[in-house]
Structure formats: C-alpha cells, structure tokens
Amino acid sequence: MNLSRRKLLLESLFGAGLYGLRALATGVPAAVLLQPRRAGAQAACPNAQFILFSTSVNGDPVNANVPGMYQIADIAHPPDPSMAATPLTLAGKSTTAAAPWAALPQAMLDRACFFHHGTYTVVHPDLAKVMSLQGFVSHHEMMVSLISQQLADCMGTVQREPIALGPRSASEALTAGGRPQPILSPSTLSTLLASPAGPLGQIQKIRDADLDRLNAWYKQNGSPAQRSFLDRYALSQQEARNISESLLGTLAGIKDNSPDSQVTAAVTLFRMNVSPVISIHLPFGGDNHVDALLANETKQTVAGVASIGKLWGQLTSAGLQDKVTFAMMNVFGRTLSAARGNGNGRTHHGDHHCTVLIGKPFKGGVVGGVEPANNDYRAMSLDAATGAGVGGGSGDIPFSETLSAVGKTLGAGCGVDRAVLDANILGGKVVAGALA
Numbered sequence: 474m475n476l477s478r479r480k481l482l483l484e485s486l487f488g489a490g491l492y493g494l495r496a497l498a499t500g501v502p503a504a505v506l507l508q509p510r511r512a513g514a515q516a517a518c519p520n521a522q523f524i525l526f527s528t529s530v531n532g533d534p535v536n537a538n539v540p541g542m543y544q545i546a547d548i549a550h551p552p553d554p555s556m557a558a559t560p561l562t563l564a565g566k567s568t569t570a571a572a573p574w575a576a577l578p579q580a581m582l583d584r585a586c587f588f589h590h591g592t593y594t595v596v597h598p599d600l601a602k603v604m605s606l607q608g609f610v611s612h613h614e615m616m617v618s619l620i621s622q623q624l625a626d627c628m629g630t631v632q633r634e635p636i637a638l639g640p641r642s643a644s645e646a647l648t649a650g651g652r653p654q655p656i657l658s659p660s661t662l663s664t665l666l667a668s669p670a671g672p673l674g675q676i677q678k679i680r681d682a683d684l685d686r687l688n689a690w691y692k693q694n695g696s697p698a699q700r701s702f703l704d705r706y707a708l709s710q711q712e713a714r715n716i717s718e719s720l721l722g723t724l725a726g727i728k729d730n731s732p733d734s735q736v737t738a739a740v741t742l743f744r745m746n747v748s749p750v751i752s753i754h755l756p757f758g759g760d761n762h763v764d765a766l767l768a769n770e771t772k773q774t775v776a777g778v779a780s781i782g783k784l785w786g787q788l789t790s791a792g793l794q795d796k797v798t799f800a801m802m803n804v805f806g807r808t809l810s811a812a813r814g815n816g817n818g819r820t821h822h823g824d825h826h827c828t829v830l831i832g833k834p835f836k837g838g839v840v841g842g843v844e845p846a847n848n849d850y851r852a853m854s855l856d857a858a859t860g861a862g863v864g865g866g867s868g869d870i871p872f873s874e875t876l877s878a879v880g881k882t883l884g885a886g887c888g889v890d891r892a893v894l895d896a897n898i899l900g901g902k903v904v905a906g907a908l909a
Contacts, residue, residue, distance in 0.1 A: 482665055483672065485655065486631065486747055493631030494672050497716065497745050498680040499687075500708035502629045506683060509690050512702040518627030521888035522832055523743045523793070524750045525736070525784065526617050526635070527801040530600045530644040533757035534770050534819050536806035536827040538571035539587045541839040545850070548843075549811035549819075551767035555775055563587075564837030573778035580794075581785045582837055586830040586907045588882070589841035589852045589862065590875035592805045595821035597760070598644050600804040609877045609899040616880045617750045618649040619897055623889045624749040635750035636742060638662075638735045647752055658730045659738035667724035676717040677710055720744065732756065732780045740787045743797055755780055755801065764818045781831070798832025798887055802879065810849045824851035824872075828879050834886035836909045841875065860906030870902050877901025882908070 487493035488503070496503040505512050542548055543558050550556060550571065561568060561575035564583045577585070592603045602608065604615040611619075617635045625633035634649040639656040647654040666673050684707055691700045708716070723741055727734045735753040742751055757777045758770035781799060788794040806826035807819035814820070825843055842862035843850035852875055854868030855861070862868070870878050878901035881894045885903045894903070 479665060482657075482661070486657075486665075486742075487672075487745075488631050491672065493745065493747060494676075495679055495683050496629070496631075498676045498708070498713055499683045500706045500712070501683070501687065501703065502706070503631060504629060505702075505706075506687070509687060509695070509699070512691075512695070512699040518624070518888055520834065521624050521628050521749070522834060522886070523628075523797045524617065524620065524883070524887055525739050525743075525797055525799045526750055526752045527755040527799070528600065528604070528645060528752060529754055529756065529759075529803040530597050530642055531756075531760045531803070532595075532597065532805040532807060532821055533759055533773070533803050534761060534767075534807035535757045535774075535801065535803060535829065536589070536822075536825055537770075537809055537819065538774060539574065539827050539829070540568040540570045541587055541589055541827070541842050542809070543569040545843070547811055548809045548850070549767070549814060549816050551771040551774075552816065553766070553768070553771040556767075556771050562837075563839070566838055568839060571774060573775050577778065577782050578785055581782070581831060584832055584835050584909065585837050586835040587839045588828045588830060588879055588904075588907065589839070589843065590826060590828065590879050591824050591852045591872055592803075592826045592876055593823050593873075595805055595823045597804060600644055601646075601648070603802070603804050603876070604647075606877050606880045606898060606901075609901070610880065611897045611899075612651075614650070614897075615648055616883070616898075617647065617752065620884050620887060620889055621649070621748060621750040623884070623893055624887065627888075628749055629746065630749055631745075631747045634748065635752055636748045637752045638738055639754070640730050641754045645752075645754060657738075659727045659734040660730055662738050662741070663724045663727040667721055667727075669721065673717050673721050673724075677713050680708060680710065680713045732777070733783060736780055736784050737787065740784070740791060740793065740797075743793060744791055757801075757803075758807075761807070762818045762820055767816060767818075770819075795833045798830065798834060798883075800831075800883055801829040802826070808849050809843070813849060822849065824849070826852070828883075830883060830886070830907070832886065834888075834909055835907055838907070840882075840904055840907050855904060856906070857902040858905050860904045870904070874900040874902075878904055 559575040739751040840860035853862030855870035
C-alpha cells in the first residue's frame with residue numbers, strides 16, 4: 474500500500490490529525506482533544522448502541538427458517554437434518570426454528586427479536602430503496618445513515634457516517650447525505666493497522682504526548698472540574714499497552730475477507746469507536762431460484778448463524794455484549810409455500826421478509842407473522858403495543874407500514890430520540906413489544 478493511500482485511509486477512519494486514534498490511546502474523547510475547553514460537556518447517551526448491520530442484495534431466504542415459520546405445514550424448509558425444526562426459547566417463550574438458530578447461546582436468544590414485515594419489492598437493485606424504507610426516510614436517506622448521524626455526537630465516534638465492510642457488490646454500497654461511502658475490506662484494515670511499527674504499535678507514545686499536552690493546558694487554563702475530568706478519562710500506560718497488544722493481535726488474525734473476518738473487523742472498529750454503524754454481508758442462501766433440496770440454503774444458513782454466534786463470543790471478550798446490536802435486513806425475502814418451488818428453490822418475495830435484531834435493547838421473541846395471500850403468504854399487520862401479528866390487516870401498523878416500523882423500532886432501541894424518528898421516518902410505529 475503506497476503512503477498516500479495509507480494516509481487517506483487512516484484519515485478517513487480516524488479523522489484529520491488522527492484524533493480518533495489519539496482518543497483510543499488516551500481514553501479522552503476526541504472532541505476534548507480538539508477543544509480542551511469541552512471537557513465535561515459531552516452529552517450523555519446511556520442507551521446508545523453500536524449497530525452491526527448485515528445486508529444482502531441477493532434477497533437471501535432468511536425469512537423461511539426463522540421462528541414464526543413453523544406453524545404452517547405448507548411452508549417449505551430444507552430436508553437436511555442440520556436444518557431440522559428444533560424447539561428453542563426466546564426470553565422464556567417457546568418457539569421453533571431451524572436447528573442452527575437453536576444452537577445460539579441462550580443469552581443471545583433471550584435478546585433476539587425476529588421481526589416479520591414486507592419490503593414491497595422483488596427487484597435486486599432496489600436494496601437502496603429498502604434501506605431508505607422505500608422512501609419513507611426524509612430526503613431518501615438510508616435508515617442506517619440516519620441512525621448513525623443521530624448517535625455519533627453522543628457516542629463521540631470519529632465519524633458520523635456508517636462504514637461498509639466488503640467484499641460486496643456495488644448495489645450494496647451505502648450512502649450518507651446522498652454521498653456514496655467507500656467500501657473497506659477487512660484485509661485492507663489489517664494491512665493498514667496490524668504492523669507493530671504502525672499507529673497502533675505507537676499507541677503508548679501517542680498517549681504520552683497528548684496527555685502531556687493536555688496536562689500543561691489545564692494547568693495553565695483549566696478549572697478543577699476540567700482537571701478532574703482528565704484524570705477520570707486518561708488511560709494508564711499499561712491500559713494503553715494492553716489495548717495496543719489486543720487490537721494488534723486481533724487484526725493480525727484477519728487473513729481474508731470472509732464473513733467471519735468481516736465480523737472481526739467490525740468489532741475492532743467498534744472498539745476503536747470509529748462509527749456507530751458498521752455494515753457487513755453474511756450470506757444466507759443467496760438468490761436461490763434453483764437450489765436442489767435447498768442445499769445451498771442449508772449450507773449458508775448453517776454458516777451464517779455460526780458467524781452470528783462467533784460475534785457473541787467476540788463481543789463478550791471485548792466487554793461489548795451490551796453495547797452492540799446486530800441487525801440483518803435484505804432487499805426482499807423468498808417465497809415460502811412448498812407448492813411454489815417443490816423444495817428445489819425459491820423466487821423473489823416482496824410481501825414477506827424477516828429482519829433479525831439481537832441486542833440488549835430487544836426482547837427475545839417474534840414480531841408479526843404471515844397469512845395466506847396471492848398463492849403464498851405475506852406478513853401480517855401488527856399490534857404496536859405487543860408486536861403480535863394481526864390477520865386481515867386490522868392491526869394499528871398496516872402491512873404497508875411494517876417496513877417503517879422496523880426502522881423506527883431499531884432506531885428507538887439503539888438510542889435515537891423517538892421524536893426524531895417520527896419527524897424523519899414517515900408511517901409505522903415503534904413496536905413496544907419488541908423492546909426490553
């Protein structure tokens with residue numbers, strides 16, 4: 474990697490002057506490093522969550538094998554034993570799903586919400602429209618970009634925009650304020666930061682230089698409260714050394730751009746407080762029009778859920794299990810009725826999808842469900858108070874607003890003010906029954 478590209482990538486991640494990296498090194502918020510007078514002035518946001526957001530332009534068949542899909546005998550599931558219908562418990566509620574979901578740690582299942590809704594499209598390139606909740610987000614902003622912008626200041630992240638980790642197709646690119654965001658590969662991140670001679674390897678020197686500068690400034694200009702603020706936040710040399718060694722070891726272990734490497738890179742970026750939202754791509758069966766015995770659906774679902782399980786292990790090791798929410802939303806779901814594919818594939822389905830939400834703000838359970846429609850099944854309308862599916866479209870969240878309800882519920886759970894959500898997302902309601 475040439476020096477100019479390296480410098481550009483470092484500054485895109487950590488800001489001009491690498492203030493984000495310096496905040497990591499010192500423990501002092503980047504805003505205070507920039508303006509020492511701001512010590513103690515940061516907004517509190519105890520409910521704010523980082524979001525690891527998985528998305529796919531392929532329209533993977535996630536919706537077919539999750540909780541809520543086993544009450545109707547006509548819904549097709551892979552015959553492979555590794556995908557057998559298996560009982561599991563979500564926050565004390567018994568349900569059934571494909572075996573891989575039941576294998577997740579119980580602590581994870583107890584905060585796993587399976588949200589059934591529509592996306593109202595069967596066109597692959599419409600992913601950007603789905604990400605803007607079919608235009609219901611103001612200014613056609615992407616949902617994840619709106620949430621990222623709202624959380625950035627109180628979380629003190631380096632940047633306000635979400636980060637996309639690849640590889641992924643151009644149709645899965647993120648925009649913020651109408652501007653396309655770059656796609657960063659995990660292997661590039663490793664190359665950029667993992668060298669002991671690189672910025673992470675110099676973290677103790679960075680720490681000492683900044684703390685010496687701030688101590689001198691507060692001694693000359695600061696109040697007792699500001700000096701106390703610095704003492705409270707400043708990392709010790711040993712803590713800085715431990716952070717450096719831990720991050721360097723994690724980054725050095727990234728050898729490719731696989732889903733597991735994307736998860737590892739995302740957790741690393743959260744530990745560095747780079748952005749409130751990181752987007753990745755976990756395959757869950759792909760565009761499986763032709764898929765004999767749903768074999769590829771089986772293979773990728775088993776691997777995809779395993780990656781989610783590994784995420785829990787990494788978050789727990791980093792002490793982030795209560796600070797990061799996982800969310801998975803794709804462009805559309807797949808057809809459900811066995812009669813539609815004879816167990817050998819599925820086609821596009823805009824009337825039913827399932828967004829998976831796993832995090833401390835969410836209550837384990839199933840939001841909504843399906844009812845017969847158009848020779849298949851579509852998502853029900855919803856009761857906003859309980860999250861129950863309401864047949865016949867008589868819920869207070871109609872089918873046409875279930876996608877907006879997902880966006881508002883995710884935003885509210887992760888710490889965005891509800892008035893902001895109502896002002897910026899048309900239609901839908903926060904589903905109180907989905908929240909812990």
